[in-house]
Amino acid sequence: KDSAHLPHTSVGLNKVKRVTVICVLQDINSNMWNMKQLAYGALARRANQIKAELRQGVRKPYKEVIDVFRGDLHGAGMKPLTFVRQVLAACVYPPLINSNNLPLDVRQRAQKELGRCVGGSVGSYSAAAGIPEIVHSISEFIKRRDGGIPSHPENIYISPGSQWSISNILNVLVNREASPRTGVLIPVPCHNKTVLSITQLGAVTVPYYLSEEQAWALQVEELQRALESAKGVCSPVALYVINPEIQQVFIPVIRFAWEKRLFLLVDELYQDCVYGENCEFVSYKRTLSEMGPPFSGTVELASFHSVSKGFLGECGLRAGYVELVNLDPAVMKHIHTIFSKDSCAPVLGQIALDLMTDPPKPGDPSYPLYKQIEHIRAVLVHNVKRVHEVINSLPGFSCPPFEGGLFAFPRLNLTPKAVQKAKELGLQPDTFYCTRLLEEGGVFTSPGWEYGQKEGTYHIRFCIAAPQDIMEELLRRLSSFHMTFMKDFS
Amino acid sequence: KDSAHLPHTSVGLNKVKRVTVICVLQDINSNMWNMKQLAYGALARRANQIKAELRQGVRKPYKEVIDVFRGDLHGAGMKPLTFVRQVLAACVYPPLINSNNLPLDVRQRAQKELGRCVGGSVGSYSAAAGIPEIVHSISEFIKRRDGGIPSHPENIYISPGSQWSISNILNVLVNREASPRTGVLIPVPCHNKTVLSITQLGAVTVPYYLSEEQAWALQVEELQRALESAKGVCSPVALYVINPEIQQVFIPVIRFAWEKRLFLLVDELYQDCVYGENCEFVSYKRTLSEMGPPFSGTVELASFHSVSKGFLGECGLRAGYVELVNLDPAVMKHIHTIFSKDSCAPVLGQIALDLMTDPPKPGDPSYPLYKQIEHIRAVLVHNVKRVHEVINSLPGFSCPPFEGGLFAFPRLNLTPKAVQKAKELGLQPDTFYCTRLLEEGGVFTSPGWEYGQKEGTYHIRFCIAAPQDIMEELLRRLSSFHMTFMKDFS
Ligand SMILES: Cc1ncc(COP(=O)(O)O)c(C=O)c1O
Numbered sequence: 014k015d016s017a018h019l020p021h022t023s024v025g026l027n028k029v030k031r032v033t034v035i036c037v038l039q040d041i042n043s044n045m046w047n048m049k050q051l052a053y054g055a056l057a058r059r060a061n062q063i064k065a066e067l068r069q070g071v072r073k074p075y076k077e078v079i080d081v082f083r084g085d086l087h088g089a090g091m092k093p094l095t096f097v098r099q100v101l102a103a104c105v106y107p108p109l110i111n112s113n114n115l116p117l118d119v120r121q122r123a124q125k126e127l128g129r130c131v132g133g134s135v136g137s138y139s140a141a142a143g144i145p146e147i148v149h150s151i152s153e154f155i156k157r158r159d160g161g162i163p164s165h166p167e168n169i170y171i172s173p174g175s176q177w178s179i180s181n182i183l184n185v186l187v188n189r190e191a192s193p194r195t196g197v198l199i200p201v202p203c204h205n206k207t208v209l210s211i212t213q214l215g216a217v218t219v220p221y222y223l224s225e226e227q228a229w230a231l232q233v234e235e236l237q238r239a240l241e242s243a244k245g246v247c248s249p250v251a252l253y254v255i256n257p258e259i260q261q262v263f264i265p266v267i268r269f270a271w272e273k274r275l276f277l278l279v280d281e282l283y284q285d286c287v288y289g290e291n292c293e294f295v296s297y298k299r300t301l302s303e304m305g306p307p308f309s310g311t312v313e314l315a316s317f318h319s320v321s322k323g324f325l326g327e328c329g330l331r332a333g334y335v336e337l338v339n340l341d342p343a344v345m346k347h348i349h350t351i352f353s354k355d356s357c358a359p360v361l362g363q364i365a366l367d368l369m370t371d372p373p374k375p376g377d378p379s380y381p382l383y384k385q386i387e388h389i390r391a392v393l394v395h396n397v398k399r400v401h402e403v404i405n406s407l408p409g410f411s412c413p414p415f416e417g418g419l420f421a422f423p424r425l426n427l428t429p430k431a432v433q434k435a436k437e438l439g440l441q442p443d444t445f446y447c448t449r450l451l452e453e454g455g456v457f458t459s460p461g462w463e464y465g466q467k468e469g470t471y472h473i474r475f476c477i478a479a480p481q482d483i484m485e486e487l488l489r490r491l492s493s494f495h496m497t498f499m500k501d502f503s
Numbered sequence: 504k505d506s507a508h509l510p511h512t513s514v515g516l517n518k519v520k521r522v523t524v525i526c527v528l529q530d531i532n533s534n535m536w537n538m539k540q541l542a543y544g545a546l547a548r549r550a551n552q553i554k555a556e557l558r559q560g561v562r563k564p565y566k567e568v569i570d571v572f573r574g575d576l577h578g579a580g581m582k583p584l585t586f587v588r589q590v591l592a593a594c595v596y597p598p599l600i601n602s603n604n605l606p607l608d609v610r611q612r613a614q615k616e617l618g619r620c621v622g623g624s625v626g627s628y629s630a631a632a633g634i635p636e637i638v639h640s641i642s643e644f645i646k647r648r649d650g651g652i653p654s655h656p657e658n659i660y661i662s663p664g665s666q667w668s669i670s671n672i673l674n675v676l677v678n679r680e681a682s683p684r685t686g687v688l689i690p691v692p693c694h695n696k697t698v699l700s701i702t703q704l705g706a707v708t709v710p711y712y713l714s715e716e717q718a719w720a721l722q723v724e725e726l727q728r729a730l731e732s733a734k735g736v737c738s739p740v741a742l743y744v745i746n747p748e749i750q751q752v753f754i755p756v757i758r759f760a761w762e763k764r765l766f767l768l769v770d771e772l773y774q775d776c777v778y779g780e781n782c783e784f785v786s787y788k789r790t791l792s793e794m795g796p797p798f799s800g801t802v803e804l805a806s807f808h809s810v811s812k813g814f815l816g817e818c819g820l821r822a823g824y825v826e827l828v829n830l831d832p833a834v835m836k837h838i839h840t841i842f843s844k845d846s847c848a849p850v851l852g853q854i855a856l857d858l859m860t861d862p863p864k865p866g867d868p869s870y871p872l873y874k875q876i877e878h879i880r881a882v883l884v885h886n887v888k889r890v891h892e893v894i895n896s897l898p899g900f901s902c903p904p905f906e907g908g909l910f911a912f913p914r915l916n917l918t919p920k921a922v923q924k925a926k927e928l929g930l931q932p933d934t935f936y937c938t939r940l941l942e943e944g945g946v947f948t949s950p951g952w953e954y955g956q957k958e959g960t961y962h963i964r965f966c967i968a969a970p971q972d973i974m975e976e977l978l979r980r981l982s983s984f985h986m987t988f989m990k991d992f993s
């Protein structure tokens with residue numbers, strides 16, 4: 014009767030440490046131990062409290078919180094693209110296809126997209142890799158983008174956000190029985206969910222530092238150093254890079270990957286977000302292909318993109334894709350199986366991917382309005398300039414020029430007094446800064462240590478994709494807060 | 504220069520078997536080896552070919568393929584709920600909120616949902632666990648459903664489909680370093696993606712057979728046998744069950760889980776699909792709670808639900824939730840981290856979950872139309888009766904009465920000649936039957952062996968949630984095909 018409280022010798026559940034619960038910390042997937050709890054949790058909770066207080070009429074020095082802690086255009090106040098939303102609405106509610114309130118090309122496009130859905134509904138499952146016609150349209154987009162270099166639909170998989178595909182490609186690469194453990198080279202700073210995915214699989218992150226002095230450029234010597242540092246610790250099999258990047262590094266990085274037999278994981282989510290003058294996005298795949306043999310046919314590469322980060326900014330739809338290059342067909346089979354596991358990506362997100370990769374053309378009724386994206390680009394270019402100007406004008410604050418992406422990652426030169434105060438509070442110094450900035454300035458940013466930074470340096474990170482007026486307000490609040498903070502702890 | 508072709512002694516990439524590629528089958532996550540390739544792949548490809556041929560005007564004995572191979576209401580021809588689609592459309596394209604073409608409560612609801620989204624857009628990320636107000640509304644729904652038993656929002660996580668949460672809860676439970684390996688008890692037949700998730704984690708499935716003679720009921724003695732069978736093979740930590748199930752088994756199953764220290768994974772996706780007379784869905788959590796101590800406070804349980812399988816049938820939106828009961832707070836922290844990894848579930852799916860759990864009420868303008876769900880229920884009840892009647896009237900074909908779920912899983916008594924022919928073709932006998940049925944009858948079903956069946960028995964599986972006329976057509980085609988098939992191989 015009381016057998017639950019006897020040790021089980023037969024089926025071996027003898028690791029149970031507490032009698033009342035089955036699943037205690039000691040028993041679970043031990044890789045969970047290695048997963049850093051994300052610290053923005055506490056900041057996010059406080060931001061939500063403050064928002065609720067403001068709604069209830071509590072008086073603060075600001076009327077609303079400016080939410081720029083993640084790369085989220087709509088969250089930061091940017092407007093969605095009308096064409097995209099109109100097509101999606103008509104797909105969701107097909108009677109709109111017959112309504113004269115929507116432009117003709119919108120209605121035709123919705124009709125076409127529904128024709129691709131099983132049973133003509135966005136409510137049915139699609140094929141595991143995605144709706145075949147959309148996968149095809151993505152491959153055409155890649156081919157156009159890369160100046161004609163072929164792209165094969167069989168190598169493309171659509172997933173619920175690109176983070177999902179990054180995790181799942183890693184899942185295939187990480188051999189859990191390898192000894193020493195599998196390692197993955199990652200940049201510092203790095204998107205923290207990628208770090209989470211790696212550690213959760215039981216693999217080891219091998220950090221390489223981007224050069225802050227050179228606008229956060231990647232340096233091949235540093236890759237070399239990082240790889241050396243892994244000796245005896247783990248066995249690196251992959252190199253994760255974030256592109257846009259200065260093109261000069263592509264060839265040496267690919268050579269490095271080839272020499273060291275590293276699988277290239279290329280995060281190309283920010284391919285639309287290139288700001289430098291005369292700069293144009295070039296994909297790793299294009300460079301690889303142009304390098305010719307032996308590289309072009311051997312270096313294994315996965316390139317990620319999504320509807321979250323371009324000018325669509327549709328993070329909430331959760332759809333991205335990965336293109337795989339040079340993979341062994343036997344491995345591709347496993348990639349297929351793993352992408353089948355969760356059925357399919359959200360169908361509306363898949364349709365948004367189609368709209369992103371095959372937008373209205375000159376002559377289409379929606380074409381003039383689709384130029385909203387040029388407005389968004391202009392706003393981003395302007396914001397980048399303003400953030401750079403304002404931050405560099407503040408004492409103890411600096412920001413290298415930036416050429417791509419959605420984030421500012423300026424450096425804080427905190428005074429010893431500020432660092433001391435943070436320590437007393439049990440906080441990382443930059444978390445302390447962000448907490449005060451949120452509390453006093455109503456600006457929700459995140460601390461640099463969450464993404465990694467050189468020992469003894471401090472940063473904050475915020476998204477630059479906010480409408481101009483919000484960005485100006487943000488910079489005003491940040492400047493005024495910063496001056497007070499520096500004075501308080503001088 | 505040619506260093507890529509030398510063995511690497513330093514960083515240890517010495518497992519590479521072929522010189523041209525880095526990632527070969529031998530190197531990757533060894534659990535991938537254990538993942539069965541899903542066989543419906545070939546059937547699905549053929550179904551798509553046939554559909555394309557029909558579109559091109561190729562003449563066949565049928566004009567369209569009836570697609571019932573998965574549990575997909577819209578895929579099988581059922582219509583989405585108008586209220587759900589109207590609210591979602593207005594959330595996607597907010598100008599519709601001001602249009603008089605949509606009912607007032609739809610517009611108000613859309614406004615309310617958008618107010619819960621960061622930046623007022625469905626294009627922004629939500630909190631990792633889901634939009635807090637929606638998580639709260641789910642907990643209220645569970646409480647009402649379970650006759651007042653409390654449900655706490657902190658224990659609920661929204662995910663992109665329930666399959667995702669099943670995988671991720673398993674990910675926390677499976678200790679990859681355990682020796683013997685972790686085991687999970689699963690029913691036979693079982694949803695094949697769950698099997699995939701388990702093997703992909705390196706855990707072992709421990710099958711228990713449902714009793715076909717008793718309308719596929721679960722029998723506790725069989726659980727006992729299965730557990731015994733795991734001795735020396737693996738260490739079972741969890742029991743996966745699919746509910747609706749006859750209520751008589753709940754108490755013994757929970758007792759069993761308690762005694763054997765098994766974590767209960769309860770798939771309750773089909774909670775709306777209960778057909779037996781005087782039958783009503785009862786959740787495992789409710790029974791557990793009513794059993795009182797020591798059970799109610801100790802048995803760990805995860806219950807899954809989703810917008811895919813109820814009367815919403817919105818598989819393509821990809822949203823489900825899990826409620827966790829009696830978990831150690833330290834383990835809950837890891838659950839939180841793993842749910843944070845892929846950012847969040849699709850926001851439109853989250854809103855659909857809200858509509859499902861908090862539908863229009865009497866007096867609301869949309870209430871009369873929302874009764875579409877009663878029509879759907881009536882169709883399912885009718886279909887269940889018809890499938891049962893027709894199949895049991897055919898020689899060599901039988902189907903126990905069924906009380907819940909979306910699938911018929913009738914048994915085929917194949918003749919030795921048919922089995923022989925299949926063997927010659929290198930096919931499983933039921934795959935052979937399904938292939939011919941697709942080819943000759945234009946009905947796309949799946950073979951029983953994909954879900955598991957007793958050695959020497961054969962089944963086919965198909966979704967019963969099709970409109971009545973399509974179901975009648977399906978039964979006509981199936982009957983006529985079956986008679987020919989049985990004659991051909993008699
Ligand atoms: C570098 C990087 N990669 C991947 C992602 C994940 O994006 P998605 O929304 O497509 O999962 C993000 C999101 O912020 C990111 O910054």
Ligand SMILES: Cc1ncc(COP(=O)(O)O)c(C=O)c1O
Nearest residue numbers: 574664665666694770809811823
């Ligand atoms: C028993 C069972 N569980 C889970 C799922 C997955 O559903 P979802 O679409 O919510 O991931 C299915 C889908 O067919 C199923 O049949």
